[in-house]
Amino acid sequence: MNDKRSAVRIKRVYEMPEQADGRRILVDRLWPRGLSKQAAKVDVWIKEIAPSSELRRWYGHDPNKWTEFRNRYTAELRANPCPVETVLAEVREGIVTFLYSAKETRMNNATALRDYIASIIDDKAV
Template structure:
């Protein structure tokens, strides 16, 4: 299985496979149909408190990942739901942040590969 990462605002592609939105908030201006979103798993996204603390500041990246991974480990039901949805050869995690390097989709993929 291959997990790709893509901004939800980028055009959907047949190469995306199953498209899973991994943000807590629904992206502005995107409908489920237009975004071709197959699944929204907000329960595995960072908590509102963590999301606000992080603010996509690259200097907080390592600490953000440590806190987010702790949240994920304390949410086995959510993680199992995510793993059960990874049933296709290609999966694309969708996120809405402007930062393409330091976002929860990148961290989530890293968590799953550990």
């Protein structure tokens, strides 16, 4: 199952869709500003997998809060297994791309979610 780890990609929703994206999953709680649903080419929007509004506001993409954000977001994901199972089902089907709208390309919820999903896949592979 280790090959599934590379089947999860991340991408800004504003970037051009590509066939290599596989299933495009929007993992933000809010719809991206200024982007039509047609232009976004989102296959599925899983709002419930996004960080809570409170956590999102607290984090504010402050790099100094990244580690704590990941810890808090992981706790939220563990407390809310249904959307995680939905994402895992998508990953089992093939390549997926987690779409996010933040300008921060490295320290965002999609990155944290990809790492969390990879840890679950790795744990189940053992």
